[in-house]
Amino acid sequence: MPELPEVETVRRGLMQISLNQRFTGAEILLRKTLAHPTDPDHFLGAIRGLIIQDWQRRGKYLLGQLSDGSTLGVHLRMTGKFLWTTPDTPLQKHTRMRFFLAGDRELRFVDLRTFGQIWWVPSDIPVESVITGLTKLGIEPFSPGFTAEFLAEKCQKRHRPMKTFLLDQSIVTGLGNIYADEALFKSGIHPTRKASSLTTAEIKKLHRAIIEVIETSIAQGGTTFSDFVSTTGTNGNYGGMALTYGRTGEPCRACGHPIERIRLGGRSTHFCPQCQR
Numbered sequence: 001m002p003e004l005p006e007v008e009t010v011r012r013g014l015m016q017i018s019l020n021q022r023f024t025g026a027e028i029l030l031r032k033t034l035a036h037p038t039d040p041d042h043f044l045g046a047i048r049g050l051i052i053q054d055w056q057r058r059g060k061y062l063l064g065q066l067s068d069g070s071t072l073g074v075h076l077r078m079t080g081k082f083l084w085t086t087p088d089t090p091l092q093k094h095t096r097m098r099f100f101l102a103g104d105r106e107l108r109f110v111d112l113r114t115f116g117q118i119w120w121v122p123s124d125i126p127v128e129s130v131i132t133g134l135t136k137l138g139i140e141p142f143s144p145g146f147t148a149e150f151l152a153e154k155c156q157k158r159h160r161p162m163k164t165f166l167l168d169q170s171i172v173t174g175l176g177n178i179y180a181d182e183a184l185f186k187s188g189i190h191p192t193r194k195a196s197s198l199t200t201a202e203i204k205k206l207h208r209a210i211i212e213v214i215e216t217s218i219a220q221g222g223t224t225f226s227d228f229v230s231t232t233g234t235n236g237n238y239g240g241m242a243l244t245y246g247r248t249g250e251p252c253r254a255c256g257h258p259i260e261r262i263r264l265g266g267r268s269t270h271f272c273p274q275c276q277r
Contacts, residue, residue, distance in 0.1 A: 002076045004141065004174025005217035007060050010082060014055045014062070017084045021101040023047045030096040033109065035073075035117040036130050046120050047072065047099075059137045059173035069123030073131045074109075080116030083108045137173040141210055146172065148200075148207040155195040155203060162198070163191035164265040166210075175210065179217065181245045181270045183209040190276040191262075191269045216241070244270040 002010070025048055028040045037043055051067035064072035074080075083092065087106045097109040097118060109118065121130045128134045139146050154171050166172065166180040175183070184191050186209035189202055198206070220241065243253055248261040252272040261270050 002060065002080070003176035003179055004057075004060065005179070005214055005220075007057055007062060007076065007174070008218050009221050010076070011055050011057045011062055013084075014052075014064070014082065018052050018101065018107060019055070020051060020053070021103070021105065022049065022051045023099060024049075024102055025100040027098040027100075028096075029098065030111075030114060032114065033096040033111065033116060033118055036119040036121065043120050046070070046122070058134055059140070059169060060176075061131065061134060063127070071119075071121045071123075071127050073117075073119035073121060073127065075117050075133070077111070077113065077115035077117065079112040081110050083110055136170055138169060138171045139173065141172055141174060141214055146207075146211075148204045151207050152198075152200065152203045155198050158195040160195060161192045161264055162189055162195055163267070163269050165195040167265065167267065172210070174214070177267050177269075178242070178245045179210075179213050182213045182243050185244045185272060185276060186213060188276055190273075191264055191271050193277075244272060246270065 026044050028034055028043070031040065034040060034043055037046070047066070047070075050070070052064055052072075053067055054065040056063045056065065060075060062074040062076075064074070066072060074082075079094075085106050085108060086104055087098075087100060089106070092108065092110050094110050094112045094114075095108050096111045096114065096116065099107040099109075101107065109116065119131050121127045139150065151172075155165070158165055162184060163180055166175050166183065167177070169175075181191070183206060187202065187205040189198065189206060244259050247259045248270060249258050251257070252259055252275060255272065255274045257272055257274040259270055260273055261268055263269070
């Protein structure tokens with residue numbers, strides 16, 4: 001599933017290619033991709049003629065601000081991606097929605113697993129009342145409020161493993177399997193450690209590691225391990241730099257011990273047993 005760096009990469013791509021573009025129409029090829037309104041004709045009539053004025057990101061959600069004050073919400077889920085093309089380009093397999101824009105341009109939503117969702121929310125309705133997942137999100141890692149003190153407070157009374165703690169989107173939003181593993185390695189914390197057991201020094205290291213890992217991945221265009229590509233079809237480059245994720249059995253980049261993998265909270269978890277305690 002695309003995580004914060006991948007979604008931020010897509011947001012930046014959409015800002016470059018689609019800002020100030022006017023919708024001239026759309027085509028819905030898979031009806032279940034449309035989450036709101038459920039009537040395709042209502043959706044198509046609502047967005048036609050509107051101009052994309054901004055793209056924002058909240059957690060793993062993309063929020064397009066349209067010229068009438070309405071919002072186009074998108075969640076890529078596991079395999080969703082946007083591709084910038086022209087209407088006469090042959091359809092990619094698994095294309096679920098097509099957005100036609102002025103100047104003979106097209107934005108396609110391609111989604112192999114079909115879990116991605118798109119919403120249109122009118123300006124007179126709170127976005128969170130329609131895209132209800134937004135109400136469950138915690139703090140953004142780049143928010144001024146995300147401090148070591150904030151992290152310490154959240155860790156203090158939680159006795160679950162650090163890996164599952166970091167995956168809790170109601171605490172820190174946007175972190176997923178890849179970057180939780182990477183941040184724990186950089187901070188030297190074993191993924192099975194209870195959150196409440198961390199020292200002040202460890203929490204400070206983890207706080208820095210989370211930000212560093214996300215910044216590095218965004219700079220590399222995210223991670224491509226399966227389906228993720230940018231709006232121009234480019235793979236993310238962070239995978240080649242990964243410290244632990246996807247490197248089971250390979251030597252640790254710090255000590256040379258083989259990277260191990262366990263299942264934790266139903267997710268594959270990669271770590272170095274020598275470097276992480």
